[in-house]
Amino acid sequence: MKHINTVLHGLLQHISRVDFDKAVERHNGDHGVRKLSCWTQFVSLLYAQLANRQSLRDLTLAFNSQSNFHYHLGVKAVKRSTLAKANESRPVAIYQELFYAMLEKVRGSAASDAKEIVRLIDSTTVCLNQ
16 A cells, blocks of 8 residues: 655654754653653654644544654654643753754745745734624
């Protein structure tokens, strides 16, 4: 059977796994971890955001139902209690560092395409007499 990459896989290709692993190592994110790596935690939370999952139970049921794609993403199945504990105890600095690295990527590409910069203006109306 031919493998077809998912949209999530396409999004993850823009994230440097090497840089992510270095950030995890710098902040001891996977220190003492037996089952749920920081990468699996990140991918599952990204999936939850994109799929509009409402709770950890909802996330784990939906994420684990797609287990045939886990190998290609480099992740494993997620348990709700393990994910809850990881969300509570893992250093936020790992994901903050990832955010700033991706922001620099975007800024770098925007600076090189200076002619193509689009400015957005919020035109939301606010009702004053409610």
